[in-house]
Amino acid sequence: MAAWNLKDKTAVCGxxxxxxxxxxxxxxxxxxxxxxxxxxxxxxxxxxxxxxxxVSFGTPIGADADTLAYAxxxxxxxxxxxxxxxRFTASCLQWAAMAVNAGLANAVACLTAISFSGxxxxxxxGAGDSEGAWEAGGxxxxxxxxxxxxxxxxAALVAQKYFARFGATSRQLAAVPVAFxxxxxxxxxxxxxxxxTVDDHQNSRFVCEPLHLLDYCLINDGAACVIVTSxxxxxxxxxxxxxxxxxxxxxxxxxxxxxxxxGFGTSQQDAFDYQPGLQPVYQMANxxxxxxxxxxxxxxxxILAWTALERFGFCGQGEAAAFTQEGRxxxxxxxxxxxxxxxxxxxxxxxxxxxxxxxxxxRGECGPRQVANAQLIQWANAYGDSLIYRR
Amino acid sequence: xxxxxxxxxxxxxxxxxYWDGLKRRELTLxxxxxxxxxxxxxxxxxxxxxxxxxxWQKLSGRGKVNSWVVFHQAYFSSFRDNxxxxxxEVELEEGPRLLTxxxxxxxxxxxxxxxxxxxxxxxxxxxxxxxxxxxxxx
Numbered sequence: 001m002a003a004w005n006l007k008d009k010t011a012v013c014g015x016x017x018x019x020x021x022x023x024x025x026x027x028x029x030x031x032x033x034x035x036x037x038x039x040x041x042x043x044x045x046x047x048x049x050x051x052x053x054x055v056s057f058g059t060p061i062g063a064d065a066d067t068l069a070y071a072x073x074x075x076x077x078x079x080x081x082x083x084x085x086x087r088f089t090a091s092c093l094q095w096a097a098m099a100v101n102a103g104l105a106n107a108v109a110c111l112t113a114i115s116f117s118g119x120x121x122x123x124x125x126g127a128g129d130s131e132g133a134w135e136a137g138g139x140x141x142x143x144x145x146x147x148x149x150x151x152x153x154x155a156a157l158v159a160q161k162y163f164a165r166f167g168a169t170s171r172q173l174a175a176v177p178v179a180f181x182x183x184x185x186x187x188x189x190x191x192x193x194x195x196x197t198v199d200d201h202q203n204s205r206f207v208c209e210p211l212h213l214l215d216y217c218l219i220n221d222g223a224a225c226v227i228v229t230s231x232x233x234x235x236x237x238x239x240x241x242x243x244x245x246x247x248x249x250x251x252x253x254x255x256x257x258x259x260x261x262x263g264f265g266t267s268q269q270d271a272f273d274y275q276p277g278l279q280p281v282y283q284m285a286n287x288x289x290x291x292x293x294x295x296x297x298x299x300x301x302x303i304l305a306w307t308a309l310e311r312f313g314f315c316g317q318g319e320a321a322a323f324t325q326e327g328r329x330x331x332x333x334x335x336x337x338x339x340x341x342x343x344x345x346x347x348x349x350x351x352x353x354x355x356x357x358x359x360x361x362x363r364g365e366c367g368p369r370q371v372a373n374a375q376l377i378q379w380a381n382a383y384g385d386s387l388i389y390r391r
Numbered sequence: 392x393x394x395x396x397x398x399x400x401x402x403x404x405x406x407x408x409y410w411d412g413l414k415r416r417e418l419t420l421x422x423x424x425x426x427x428x429x430x431x432x433x434x435x436x437x438x439x440x441x442x443x444x445x446x447w448q449k450l451s452g453r454g455k456v457n458s459w460v461v462f463h464q465a466y467f468s469s470f471r472d473n474x475x476x477x478x479x480e481v482e483l484e485e486g487p488r489l490l491t492x493x494x495x496x497x498x499x500x501x502x503x504x505x506x507x508x509x510x511x512x513x514x515x516x517x518x519x520x521x522x523x524x525x526x527x528x529x
Contacts, residue, residue, distance in 0.1 A: 127467035135403050136432035143490040144398035145520060147470040148478040157480055161458040164503040198437060209461040209475070266458060266480065268431065268488060387453055 003277040007284050008390065011241035012236035013107070013227050014043025015356040020191050020222035020347035028063035029071045031223035032113035035074065036335045039225040044238035046109060050074060050227070052105030054092045055081035056112040057350045063113035063223070072136055078104045085139065087250065087258065087298065090385040094247050096228040106229060111224035112350040126152025140258055141267060154342035155301035156208040158266055159260040162303065163210060172208055174201035176302040177214045184341025184370040189353075191218055192345040197380040206374050212322055215302040217343035224352035226359070242362045245376070246388035258383045259304060261311040270349025276313040276388035281378070281386040289314050292388075293374045294361060295335055296354040298381045299342040305329070315382040331369050339369045354379065362391040399403060402518075403456040408447045410427040415517040416472045416511045419497040422448035431487035452509035454483040455528060461498050481507055481523050 016038025018024075032055075040046065053074060053108040055065040058081030065081035068074065082088040096108035120249055125142075129149045130240030141154025144339040149259045162168060178198060184190035196214060232243035257267035265271030279294060282288055306320035314335065315323040323329075330339040340346040340357035347353055358377045360366050371377075380386040402410050412419035422429045425442035428449070436443045459479035465471040479493045479501065493501060494510055506526035513519045 101477075125464075127468070129466070133398060133401050135401050135406060137490070143478075143492070144467065145400050145479050146475065146490055146492050147397070147462055147467060147476055148460075148490050150464075153462070153478065156460040157458045157478075160460060161503065164458075205462070206463040206475075209463060266488075311477045 002103060003339050004102060004249065005246070006097055007286070008231055008243045008245050010100050010228050011230050011231045011243045012355075012359050012389070013234040013237045013239065013241060014039040014041070014045060015226050015359045016040070017189070017224040017317040017349070017353065017356055018222050020220055020349065020353070022191060022218075022220050024115070025117070025210045026115065026221065028113040028115050028120075028223070029068060031087055031115065031221065031227075032063045032111060033072050035111055035113065035223035035225035036109055039109060039227050042239060043227050045227065047073075048075060050107050050109055051077040052096065052099055052108030053079040054096055054108060054110045054292045055079075056088050056092045056110065056352065057084050057114060058082055059334065060084055061114065064204060074324040078108075086300065086348075087349040087381070088378060089298070089355065090381070090387050091250050093226065093244065093355070093387060094249060099249070100228060100230055105108050106233070108227055109227045110228060110352075111206060111223060111225035112352045114348075115221045116348075116351070117221050125153070151209065152301055153207055153208045154257070154383075155303055156211045157309065158257070158264070159215075159301075159303040161264070162306065163264060166318035166321060168318075169312055170199060170212065171202060172321040172325065173215065173306070174198040175300050176299070176305045176329070178202055179327070179330045180299065181339050181345045182340040183369055184345035186227045186331070186367070187341050187346060190341040190346040191220055192341070211303070213302060217300045217348050218345070220347045222347055222349055224349045224356050226352065226355045237332070240363055240391070242359045243390045244387060246281040246283075246287070246386070247279040248279060248284070248384075248386050250383065250385040256384065259301070260382055263385070264307070274310070274317050276311060279312055279386065280287050280325045281380070281388055285376075285388040285390070287388065288378060292335070292376050292378045294339060294371045294377045295337045296358055296377065296379045297337065298351050298354075298383075299338055299344050300348070302344065305311075305337060305380040308380055311382060311384060312378075312380045312386065331371060336371050339366065339371060351379070358389050360378060362389055397514070398467065398469070399515065399518055405435065407476070409433055410518065412447065413511060413521055416519075418450045418452045418509055419447045420450060420468055420485070421445045429485045429487060431489060451484050454481045454503045454507055454523070455499060456480070456493070456507060457482040457488055458503060459493070459501050477501060479523065489521060493521050493524065494522050495522055
């Protein structure tokens, strides 16, 4: 049986979100309800048009898909959720595209709804780090027996090795949070809008050295929703369709360590010189990295912007430190990244805020932070999955 | 022995031989009798060739620092008095990498590729941890 060609078969027809904030004091069901209603309004769809739901970062920390279905009175033909980890943004959208293409649902709401302030944060390190205590350690590199806890610690391990291996510095890494904060200053939705400098970054305290506080993303509350439907149907709705043109799944195995690319030589990865080749996402979309107008990535920690750039071939191995200098990744630069401000400054919505921004960029709705003439925007991550969106 | 308050490992039927080995002051990991791979974490068969024909093998206890970090934030109250403390990823001579703490070294003196050797730390009557220190000159 021939494989489906999913290129341009599905599209995002609506996006919506709640306010994002440090302590909103609202339940995840409440936040999810607001994001879904805004996304349906944006699409020009009604409640009865929605027949699929995929919850990202679901139970036990985020909103639970079962609970949402009945609490909000949804009428679903299919639903699913990922467990409470943030990396499944592209996976959810890929499953939605497959479900629509397979006829399992007509319109699928993909969302996250999170209230970190109302939760004891068991996966953010410390006494509740139950994942780190798993038989073979936690997925971010945790091993609490040695005090190795919190997702950022594994990223710090990668940053240290990156600095030593390629002669890069923390001062160069500052370019990433500085650029994203600059973008956030142009985004009224962003939680952290006060511009920062390289010195601010260097003077911020170490959390897990070599990473400074300003290398770490925010921990916050909010919900964001993206609705996927068939391209044919999207063309009849009120906003211009934003097509899902290319995708590649989330790779797993011993060659993967979540914060970097194969060959990097952390965790149990073999060490070798990594050559990305033309990744499958580009082959499906029939484009190359040079065609991409803006890049969005899961920036839980600033180092991930570097490893994502190298993983997908925007620059060579060890070159991202230099690549990200001199405004290249800022709006107006050659490759703007995370124009919403990212997880580092807009807010940590598991990457769903990035998907909302990508869609708005491709519709030309982004005002002072609009990327001129944006046609193709990519979501690509250090851990290897990706989507290419097309206007 | 004073009460030990730091997190303890999850010992399972699969990794029991690893912890038993440390208790008798031997660093042991599974070795594949078919393809020769030595691996970590413990698995029910060789992750390279999927052979079930393996044995627990005593290793040299020597390796080098592959990367390291220094915690400045006290996530665990039991580590508060150790701040700033290091966590290192040590690459064993035989290949696998272990997370550990480096002892008998200032954090400022840690370097990538620094040679290290195992130190057995009996933290409770049941549990011995594999820690590492700078290798002594031969």
